[in-house]
Amino acid sequence: MNKTKWQEQAFCWPKGYSSDAVHAGLRYSKLDLGWVVSDVVANAAGVYTTNKICAAPTVITKNLVKKTQQLQAIVVNSGFANACTGEQGVQDVLSEQQWVAEKLGILPDLVGVASTGLIGTPLPMDKMQQGIAKLEKTQNDFITQAILTTDTKAKTLCLRLEIDGKPCTLTGFAKGSGMIHPNMATMLAFVVTDCAIEAKTLQSLLSELTEQTFNQITVDGDTSTNDMVLLMANGQAGHQEITEQSLNYPLIKQAYQFMLTELAKMIAQDGEGATKLIEVNVQGAKTIEEARIAAKSIVGSSLVKSAIFGADPNWGRIVSALGASQIHLDPATVSVNINQISVVKKGQAANFDPNEVSEALKSAVIFIDVFLQVGNAQGQAWGCDLTYEYVNINASYAT
Numbered sequence: 001m002n003k004t005k006w007q008e009q010a011f012c013w014p015k016g017y018s019s020d021a022v023h024a025g026l027r028y029s030k031l032d033l034g035w036v037v038s039d040v041v042a043n044a045a046g047v048y049t050t051n052k053i054c055a056a057p058t059v060i061t062k063n064l065v066k067k068t069q070q071l072q073a074i075v076v077n078s079g080f081a082n083a084c085t086g087e088q089g090v091q092d093v094l095s096e097q098q099w100v101a102e103k104l105g106i107l108p109d110l111v112g113v114a115s116t117g118l119i120g121t122p123l124p125m126d127k128m129q130q131g132i133a134k135l136e137k138t139q140n141d142f143i144t145q146a147i148l149t150t151d152t153k154a155k156t157l158c159l160r161l162e163i164d165g166k167p168c169t170l171t172g173f174a175k176g177s178g179m180i181h182p183n184m185a186t187m188l189a190f191v192v193t194d195c196a197i198e199a200k201t202l203q204s205l206l207s208e209l210t211e212q213t214f215n216q217i218t219v220d221g222d223t224s225t226n227d228m229v230l231l232m233a234n235g236q237a238g239h240q241e242i243t244e245q246s247l248n249y250p251l252i253k254q255a256y257q258f259m260l261t262e263l264a265k266m267i268a269q270d271g272e273g274a275t276k277l278i279e280v281n282v283q284g285a286k287t288i289e290e291a292r293i294a295a296k297s298i299v300g301s302s303l304v305k306s307a308i309f310g311a312d313p314n315w316g317r318i319v320s321a322l323g324a325s326q327i328h329l330d331p332a333t334v335s336v337n338i339n340q341i342s343v344v345k346k347g348q349a350a351n352f353d354p355n356e357v358s359e360a361l362k363s364a365v366i367f368i369d370v371f372l373q374v375g376n377a378q379g380q381a382w383g384c385d386l387t388y389e390y391v392n393i394n395a396s397y398a399t
Contacts, residue, residue: 006161014169014194016236021142024131026079033131034143042234043199044071049227055083057113069199072110083225155266164239176267196235213260218300274384290327291379297325299383309385313357333373
């Protein structure tokens with residue numbers, strides 16, 4: 001992807017945005033409640049979990065953004081998912097919106113709400129109210145820490161570009177470490193910008209790019225109740241509003257694609273207990289959809305993930321996962337490379353040194369390239385290895 005039209009920057013907020021986070025007591029000692037606020041009403045877009053058991057904040061925010069296509073603030077907490085909490089969970093979300101709205105002097109319908117954490121336990125609303133009261137409009141990046149659960153680090157990216165001679169900024173941050181198997185991923189991600197983008201265009205762009213970014217990562221095959229990606233565009237950069245017909249649309253689309261791809265890869269690399277990022281590239285598939293299915297089938301295979309953790313050059317697990325994906329393929333034309341080493345050539349074992357492949361599998365990033373040769377489509381997926389630590393983390397999550 002051509003990056004010459006934008007530059008990666010140290011974390012910063014775009015023009016017209018502020019943020020903050022506090023320790024509200026939802027967790028033992030970490031920051032656990034934060035917000036992002038725009039000075040003006042921003043156009044908004046969102047995508048959400050496909051889990052049929054959907055948390056109250058996810059349902060309400062989804063309906064809100066679909067109806068108004070606008071937001072001015074997003075409030076997020078960790079520690080409690082506010083999922084499977086019945087009518088009380090719904091009323092608690094409405095209370096959060098009201099408290100934030102009163103503090104900022106805006107309408108409650110301009111407040112998006114997101115939560116992550118333990119399922120089935122009601123929010124401690126006295127702590128939530130006190131925490132929201134402490135939030136300020138600052139330029140700190142504390143919210144990038146406050147949304148984390150089992151993550152080992154914050155996932156952030158800031159891009160600077162120019163549109164119509166006006167400097168613009170895209171700032172993204174995300175969380176996600178376990179229960180990652182999207183349509184959507186188990187994760188939260190937020191991207192705010194001072195670019196001026198039509199609401200309809202923003203939603204169309206996010207829906208399309210999610211399919212090739214967040215929906216192509218997997219850690220453990222589980223889909224959460226709370227996942228969402230929200231975009232806000234407040235137009236404070238001062239350029240003409242971008243639509244799909246605008247000359248600047250390809251530029252902004254490429255910038256968002258880079259942003260969402262990098263955030264997705266950060267989530268995959270920080271999977272619970274993970275030691276390696278796995279990137280699967282499938283070429284020569286019959287359709288783009290089949291290329292993506294194949295890539296995700298490989299990166300999602302527990303056997304493949306385990307082999308990569310152990311640096312075991314067992315390429316049979318890769319082709320087995322590929323065949324189980326039920327895509328169009330001819331076994332006699334399949335070839336596979338691991339970190340550029342040919343291990344399968346036209347359906348049979350290539351002439352390779354197993355020790356060389358094993359050594360390559362000790363790298364922090366593992367690239368698996370699959371060549372199907374039944375078409376011209378290609379697709380990617382990202383995941384991580386399956387380790388002892390993953391079991392250790394999830395065997396005691398609630399205790």
